Amino acid sequence: MERATIRDVARVAGVSVKTVSRVLNHERYVTDETRSRVTEAIAELNYRPNPAAQGLRRSTTGAIAFVCEDISEPFEAQIAGSIERAAADQYVVIVASTFGDPLRERTTIESLASGYADGIILSPTMGSKAYLHSLPRGIAVVCLDRPARDFESDLALSDNVGAMAWAVRHLLMRGHTRIAYLGDDVGVFTQQERLAGYRKALEEADIPFDKDLIYQHSPDDSRIRNHLAWLRQLRQPPTAHVSANSLTTLSMIHAGFFTGSATFIAFDDFPLADVLHGGVNAIAQDAGALGDEATRMLLRRMRNDTSPVRTTRLGAQLILRHDEGHGDT
Structure with missing residues (x-):
């Protein structure tokens, strides 16, 4: 018989994976009735939390995530590579695309935060990101390329x-x-x-x-x-x-x-x-400097840095391969 997963518990209890995670981590903002349904589902399924996932919550598995619009876009792919290089000696990097869909973004981030990554570098979609305030304590989020509306975080972007x-x-x-x-x-x-x-x-x-x-x-x-x-x-x-x-x-x-x-x-x-x-x-x-800076920001927050959030703007280069009147450069 296959071992029950946190998603099985969520399905039987009729709640989200995020809610099950909150119950397991004894967090607030869960009603007594919901907590009771989740507890009953855990007992019914004989669910046992995955030790590896619990390790993730303690930042011991070495995983961070880069959530972007489309990893096939050349610029985002270059940033992903720079994040992987910057974090290589400490963390595995999970990369996920939202394809510009705010609902997909939220589902992805809440899933990552429920036991797959300890920190997230986010290139936000349009719309409010107030839901990020509800992520489990200890999950660090920094933004890259654009700010998150209704959520204040460190930000690395170009000029x-x-x-x-x-x-x-x-x-x-x-x-x-x-x-x-x-x-x-x-x-x-x-x-x-x-x-x-x-x-x-x-x-x-x-x-x-x-x-x-x-x-x-x-x-x-x-x-x-x-x-x-x-x-x-x-x-x-x-x-x-x-x-x-x-x-x-x-x-x-x-x-x-x-x-x-x-x-x-x-x-x-x-x-x-x-x-x-x-x-x-x-x-x-x-892209290299943007990925490096976002990774440094994230790792600082994961080490419980409580200094005020900051925005870093990085310059860009004008590459002239054709320049009328001045010859190619």
Whole structure:
């Protein structure tokens, strides 16, 4: 007969795994009636807690987690690698993707916190993260790339505003005043910051903001193809373009856009960007430094550091593989 699991207990008691964990750990915020149902289910199933999982609660199994939007996205994959390298001598790293689904994110994090990881580095989805306040005591959470709404934590992110402003200034200095901006969903924190950087550079140059030049939707090859065609038929079409993340850049490439030009800059470098179309100009975030910093923040909190939360912004590099009037660099 297979040994009963905590999920079996939760199913029989009609509660969440998180609630069963709270009962097992003698935590507050569980009603007497719920505690009684869980206790009865434990007795009925002859459930015995897994010693390894109990060890995790005491931070003895050496597991931390990186919960991101999509591990197949090049930038997130690079961060995952840097976290694994930074934690290699102390912890195994569990990586999970949310695919932008807040419910999947919550389910994943609550499962990890119930006996699989002692600390979590989170790249949050949109929406409130107030549920993080209910995680078991001792589970450390730090955020990476964007803050968590309604939850205060240490945060490591890039200088999105400054980096995008730098790229737009570069194009402005070369005579381009009609610069198209193609970005991800408007609700994404990094996209808000990058659009702010775009607008900042235009304002500095006294160039009016033109909403006709702005695209902000989840990357979709067909939709971007149609938008690029629409931009070309404008009375004053753009003479330069910037993209706001690597997924948008890849959708532009799939849509037939030529990226090997001095008039295009991609936010986020990506594999083969140095050879595709003769090279792609790109803003390269320092994934290694971001992963290192987030890991250091997490390990400090796991060692019971109670100092005030802090935000660290790291710079990015503008890589010019094509630069009109100045030769390739």
